[in-house]
Amino acid sequence: MSTALTPFLILAIPFGFYHLYVFLLRLLRPRLPYPPGPRGYPLIGNLFNEASKNVEQHEWARYLKMGKEYNSDVLHINVLGDHTLILNSAKTANELYWRKDRVSIPIDLSTSNFLRKLAPAEYSPLSIPDIEHAELESHVRNFAGSTILRVVYGMSTQEELNDYVQLAHLAAESLNATMNHGSASFKRKANTWAPMVSNLINAPWKRVKSSMVNGTALPCFATNNLEKFNLVSSFDMKNNNLDQGMEEVIKNCSGAAYFGGTDTTLSLIMSSILVLSRHPEVLEKAHEELDRVIGTSRLPQLQDRDKLPYLQAFIKEVERMYPVTPLAVAHRVISDDICNGYFIPKGTTVVPNVGAILHSEELYQDPFKFNPDRFLQNDKTSKLLSPDPEIVAFGFGRRICSGRHFALDSAWSLIACLLATCDFTGPSEDAQKISRKPDPVLDYFDGLIVHPKPYKCRIVPRSIAALNLMKAGYENQMM
Numbered sequence: 001m002s003t004a005l006t007p008f009l010i011l012a013i014p015f016g017f018y019h020l021y022v023f024l025l026r027l028l029r030p031r032l033p034y035p036p037g038p039r040g041y042p043l044i045g046n047l048f049n050e051a052s053k054n055v056e057q058h059e060w061a062r063y064l065k066m067g068k069e070y071n072s073d074v075l076h077i078n079v080l081g082d083h084t085l086i087l088n089s090a091k092t093a094n095e096l097y098w099r100k101d102r103v104s105i106p107i108d109l110s111t112s113n114f115l116r117k118l119a120p121a122e123y124s125p126l127s128i129p130d131i132e133h134a135e136l137e138s139h140v141r142n143f144a145g146s147t148i149l150r151v152v153y154g155m156s157t158q159e160e161l162n163d164y165v166q167l168a169h170l171a172a173e174s175l176n177a178t179m180n181h182g183s184a185s186f187k188r189k190a191n192t193w194a195p196m197v198s199n200l201i202n203a204p205w206k207r208v209k210s211s212m213v214n215g216t217a218l219p220c221f222a223t224n225n226l227e228k229f230n231l232v233s234s235f236d237m238k239n240n241n242l243d244q245g246m247e248e249v250i251k252n253c254s255g256a257a258y259f260g261g262t263d264t265t266l267s268l269i270m271s272s273i274l275v276l277s278r279h280p281e282v283l284e285k286a287h288e289e290l291d292r293v294i295g296t297s298r299l300p301q302l303q304d305r306d307k308l309p310y311l312q313a314f315i316k317e318v319e320r321m322y323p324v325t326p327l328a329v330a331h332r333v334i335s336d337d338i339c340n341g342y343f344i345p346k347g348t349t350v351v352p353n354v355g356a357i358l359h360s361e362e363l364y365q366d367p368f369k370f371n372p373d374r375f376l377q378n379d380k381t382s383k384l385l386s387p388d389p390e391i392v393a394f395g396f397g398r399r400i401c402s403g404r405h406f407a408l409d410s411a412w413s414l415i416a417c418l419l420a421t422c423d424f425t426g427p428s429e430d431a432q433k434i435s436r437k438p439d440p441v442l443d444y445f446d447g448l449i450v451h452p453k454p455y456k457c458r459i460v461p462r463s464i465a466a467l468n469l470m471k472a473g474y475e476n477q478m479m
C-alpha cells in the first residue's frame with residue numbers, strides 16, 4: 001500500500017465508522033420506541049396533558065409520580081414535536097450528560113459582616129424578637145452575593161456590593177419565573193428579562209475595567225484572567241476591540257458565576273436556617289458536636305470541616321431534602337441517540353429530575369424524613385450509607401456546576417458560625433409552626449431555583465461570649 005495513502009486512511013476509517021454508526025442508528029430507529037410517558041395525540045402529542053397539569057404541584061414531584069406510574073426512570077413527553085426526556089435516575093443522567101455535551105476566598109470577611117449585622121446590641125435573650133423572612137433573606141443574600149462579587153470582580157465597598165447584589169436579585173427573579181422548561185410563554189418573557197441579564201453582566205464588567213485602568217482593582221477572577229491572556233495592555237475604554245473574543249469569554253464566565261452563585265447559595269442557607277429552627281433534635285446534636293470539637297472561645301473555620309461530621313451530614317441532608325435546583329439545568333441532545341434501549345431524537349430537551357432522585361425510596365430510606373444520620377457511619381450497625389446528594393445536586397457531566405466547591409465552602413462557613421454562636425427556634429407566637437416539619441413541596445416555591453416560602457424564626461445568641469464572638473467576627477482569630 002502506498003505510504004501516501006496512510007494518513008488518508010487514518011482519517012477515513014474513524015470517519016467511516018462514525019457514519020456507519022449514524023446510519024445504523026437511523027436504521028434501528030423505527031424499531032426503537034420512545035421512552036414511556038403519557039399517551040399523546042397525532043401531531044400535538046402531549047399538548048393537552050401539559051396544558052392541564054396541576055400548577056400547584058412542583059414539576060419534579062409530578063415527574064417522580066409519573067415515573068412510578070409508568071414504572072420507568074426515563075420518561076418522554078412530546079408537545080407539538082418538541083421532545084423532552086425526563087431522567088429520574090442519577091445513573092442515566094450521568095451517562096447521558098457525559099455523552100452529550102457541552103485566589104483565595106475571602107469568605108471570612110463576608111461571614112464576619114453577616115454575624116455583626118445579626119448580632120443584637122446587648123445580651124438579653126428574652127427580648128429578642130422573631131426575625132422576619134425578608135430581613136433574614138436580605139442578610140443572607142448580601143452574604144452570598146458579596147462573597148462572589150469580591151472573588152469575581154474584586155468589589156469590596158458596601159455601597160457597590162449592595163447595588164450589584166440587588167441587580168443580581170432582580171435578574172434572578174425574572175429568570176426564575178420563566179426558565180422552567182415547560183413554560184409556554186418562555187420566548188415572550190425572555191425578551192423582558194434579556195436586557196436585565198445583559199445589564200447584570202455588562203455593568204460590573206465596565207466597573208472592573210475602569211478600576212484596572214485607574215490602578216485601583218483588587219486581584220480577582222476577572223483581573224487574573226485578563227492578565228493571564230495579556231488583555232490589560234490592550235485596554236481602551238472607548239474601543240476595547242483587541243482580542244475581544246477572549247475578553248467576551250472572561251466577561252461571560254464572570255457574569256455566569258455572579259448570576260449562578262447568589263440565588264443558589266441563598267436558597268441552601270435559607271433552607272438550613274428553616275430546618276434548624278424546626279428540628280430541635282438536629283440543633284442539639286450540631287451544638288454538642290461544635291462545643292466538643294471547637295469549644296466556645298472561637299469561630300469554626302473551613303480547616304475544621306473534617307472534624308465536624310454531623311455538621312457535614314446536616315448540610316448534605318438539607319441539599320437532599322430541599323434541593324436548590326430540583327430539575328438541575330436542561331440540556332439538548334445534539335444528535336440522534338439511544339438511551340436504555342429507547343430512541344432519543346436529535347434536539348430533545350433532557351431534564352434530569354434531581355428532586356426525584358434525591359427522594360427516591362430505593363436510594364434513601366424514608367426519603368421525606370429529615371435525617372442527617374443517614375450519612376453517618378454507625379460502627380454498631382455498620383449500615384450502608386445513603387448516597388452523597390452532592391453527586392447529583394450540582395448537575396451532571398462536563399457542564400456540572402463549576403462553583404460547587406465555592407458554594408459549599410461559603411455555605412458551610414456561614415452555617416457553622418451561626419450554629420456555633422446562636423440558638424434557633426420557630427416563631428414565638430405560633431407553636432404549630434415549630435412542630436410541623438418543613439415540606440419540600442408545600443413549603444417551597446417552584447422554579448428553576450427553589451426557595452422556601454416566607455417563614456419566621458428566632459435567632460438568639462447562645463451566651464454573652466457567643467454574642468461577643470458574633471461582634472468580633474474573625475477579627476482577632478488566627479486564620
Ligand code: HEM
Nearest residue numbers: 256257260261264265324328329394395396399401403407
Ligand atoms: C447551592 C449552590 C449551587 C447549586 C445547587 C448549583 C447548581 C448548578 C446546576 C444544577 C448547574 C447546571 C449544571 C448542568 O448543566 O448540568 C450549575 C451550573 C453552573 N453554576 Fe452552579 N450551583 C450553585 C452555586 C454556584 C456558585 C456559588 C457558583 C459560582 C461561584 C456557580 C456557578 C455556576 C456556573 C458558572 C455554572 C455553569 C457551568 C457550565 O455551564 O459549564 N454555581 N449550577
